[in-house]
Amino acid sequence: MLVDFLDNHCLQVNLRDKEASKEKGEEPSALAFDFVYLPIDFKSGLNKGYAFVNFTKPQAAWKFLLTASNMKWDLFQSHKIREVVSARLQGKEKLEQHFETMNFPCECEDVLPVCFSPPRDGVIKGNQRTVGKLLRRKHV
Numbered sequence: 001m002l003v004d005f006l007d008n009h010c011l012q013v014n015l016r017d018k019e020a021s022k023e024k025g026e027e028p029s030a031l032a033f034d035f036v037y038l039p040i041d042f043k044s045g046l047n048k049g050y051a052f053v054n055f056t057k058p059q060a061a062w063k064f065l066l067t068a069s070n071m072k073w074d075l076f077q078s079h080k081i082r083e084v085v086s087a088r089l090q091g092k093e094k095l096e097q098h099f100e101t102m103n104f105p106c107e108c109e110d111v112l113p114v115c116f117s118p119p120r121d122g123v124i125k126g127n128q129r130t131v132g133k134l135l136r137r138k139h140v
Helices: 002-024 058-068 092-100
Strands: 033-037 052-055 114-120 127-130
Touching: 002 033, 002 058, 002 114, 033 092, 052 058, 052 092
Parallel strands: none
Antiparallel strands: 033 052, 033 114, 114 127
């Protein structure tokens, strides 16, 4: 659902910016992302309330901050407010390096960090590749 939200947000912002840039005779800078990880609490099965998203350019991250931060989530009748902040690790390569050696105690790759190539922008979906290793629990 997070990737769907990001796709829809990128699509809306990119379409709006394309029209505005056309009027000004400028080239729009696309909002696109190439890495997503939503940490999960494996005991409760719920997300931890934050995510890592890598945008392809600093301008795209800034644009996302301006267009998505300090707004309510429209899902699950939540009263929570999105807050966009800069992470300690910056860039797809550093995020991949950090997460590729991690073991995730789960049965399914759906909760692993994901890289996209080409980056997703709401139109282009990109091929996805998970990062990290499943640490399958033994059933007793």
